[in-house]
Amino acid sequence: MNHVPRLLASSVVRGSRLGQSHGGLFLVDMVEGTIEQKLDWNRTDIDISGRGGDRGLRGIAFHRDNIIVAANAEILFLDRAFNWTDTYTCRFLRHCHEIAVHGELLFVTSTGFDSILTFDLRSRTFVQGLQLRYEAGTAKALAYDPQAAQGPAPSQALHINSVTATSTGIHVSGLRMQQLLRLRGEEVVAVASLPTGTHNAQLLAGGLIYNDTAADRVCFHSGGRIVTMSVPGYPHEQILNSERVDAGVARPGFARGLCEVAPGMIAVGSSPSTLSIHDLRSGTRVLSRNLSMDVRNAIHGLAVWPYEE
Numbered sequence: 056m057n058h059v060p061r062l063l064a065s066s067v068v069r070g071s072r073l074g075q076s077h078g079g080l081f082l083v084d085m086v087e088g089t090i091e092q093k094l095d096w097n098r099t100d101i102d103i104s105g106r107g108g109d110r111g112l113r114g115i116a117f118h119r120d121n122i123i124v125a126a127n128a129e130i131l132f133l134d135r136a137f138n139w140t141d142t143y144t145c146r147f148l149r150h151c152h153e154i155a156v157h158g159e160l161l162f163v164t165s166t167g168f169d170s171i172l173t174f175d176l177r178s179r180t181f182v183q184g185l186q187l188r189y190e191a192g193t194a195k196a197l198a199y200d201p202q203a204a205q206g207p208a209p210s211q212a213l214h215i216n217s218v219t220a221t222s223t224g225i226h227v228s229g230l231r232m233q234q235l236l237r238l239r240g241e242e243v244v245a246v247a248s249l250p251t252g253t254h255n256a257q258l259l260a261g262g263l264i265y266n267d268t269a270a271d272r273v274c275f276h277s278g279g280r281i282v283t284m285s286v287p288g289y290p291h292e293q294i295l296n297s298e299r300v301d302a303g304v305a306r307p308g309f310a311r312g313l314c315e316v317a318p319g320m321i322a323v324g325s326s327p328s329t330l331s332i333h334d335l336r337s338g339t340r341v342l343s344r345n346l347s348m349d350v351r352n353a354i355h356g357l358a359v360w361p362y363e364e
Contacts (some may be wrong), residue, residue: 059085059316059332059342060363063093065124065356066328066346067111078111080124080137081346082360083330085322090346093137096126114154115356116161118176123161124356125151130163130174135362145181145201148172149209153255153356157220164218164227169210171218171227171238172201185238187213187227194236194243217265219257228256228265235263247276255313259321260335264313266323271308273323275335282338286310286325287345294327295349305351312357324354 062085067078080094096112113125121140122133128148132141149167156162161174165184173183181201188195188210199206214230225238228249235247235256249256252269262277275282286308291297294307305326312324319335328346333339346352 059320061085061360062314062316062322062330063115063122063356063358063360064312064324064328064330064346064354065112065115067113067353067355068349068351078355080112080115083344083346085330085332085342085344088344090344094133094139111355113151113355114164115358116154116156117358117361118156118161123154123156125154125163127151130154130161141179143174143179143181145172147184147199147201147206148181150211152216153218155218155220155225157222157225160220162218162220162225164215166215166229167209167211168207169213169215169229170207171215171225185241186210187215187236187243189213194234194245196238196241196243198241217253217255217257226257228253230254230268235265254311257313259315260319264321264335266310266313268310271310271325273310273313273321273333275338277335282335284323284333284338284340286323287329287331287340287343289327289348293348295347297350305353307350309353312354314357314359316359322357322359324357326350326353328352328354330354330357 062083064081078096082091116123124131129142129144147168148165152164154163159176163172170186175182184199184201185196186207213232217228219226227236234245237244237246247263254266254268256265264275267274272283272285309326316322323331327348327350330344332342
């Protein structure tokens with residue numbers, strides 16, 4: 056296991072109050088077991104209604120020497136030392152989940168508008184919005200200008216939560232979408248079927264992988280074979296604050312956050328905040344590190360740290 060890279064994870068503390076920490080960034084050495092909190096997200100100028108609301112930090116991406124992190128309605132730029140350098144937003148960015156970089160473009164899930172926003176990393180501006188919808192069972196994309204005063208109405212019918220970007224296209228999925236979609240401009244093609252209640256669905260290692268959050272597991276489909284791997288569970292007495300928080304706000308086992316760490320190996324996040332390494336070939340969990348036993352504290356974004364010296 057000495058080949059596993061360090062991971063950068065973001066967290067959301069569901070149900071936290073103003074003045075308390077409601078998330079952060081953690082640099083984790085999975086082999087050595089060291090956990091460094093690099094940023095404590097405890098702003099008080101946020102809306103804490105609902106389960107997550109404005110709380111915590113979300114998707115993670117990298118571009119050159121920039122660490123890019125999504126908050127609820129803004130994109131944060133940090134340097135390699137985790138100094139916060141810039142912030143960007145637009146009126147159509149709300150309840151962001153995952154983000155992805157390809158070339159000089161950043162793709163952002165705007166869950167509150169059922170949209171994918173494109174952010175130009177050279178001009179540092181939002182340059183395109185695509186709102187997804189289904190018409191007569193077929194996925195469509197409505198293009199709009201994210202800088203304009205007028206645009207689509209807020210919507211969470213699909214609860215878009217995942218985006219990945221490669222030369223083959225932009226792949227998108229959501230909690231209430233039963234398909235992984237590929238976007239090329241305004242062209243939308245369904246490339247795989249999904250159950251409801253997923254996060255982080257993407258094409259990987261010649262197959263389809265996703266967090267089956269509703270079933271507390273990660274699933275890998277390849278060549279007609281389906282591998283299911285449960286996230287770690289803990290005895291009830293070891294979990295903190297479970298008696299203070301309704302299960303609709305936070306529950307153990309919530310699987311979210313996923314990235315490839317080596318060929319045939321992935322990292323997965325779950326609650327209470329835990330990172331696990333899974334071997335796709337054997338379908339086994341080979342290593343786990345717990346960051347917090349507070350049931351409210353959940354992993355959100357997860358990425359391989361690219362700046363190893």
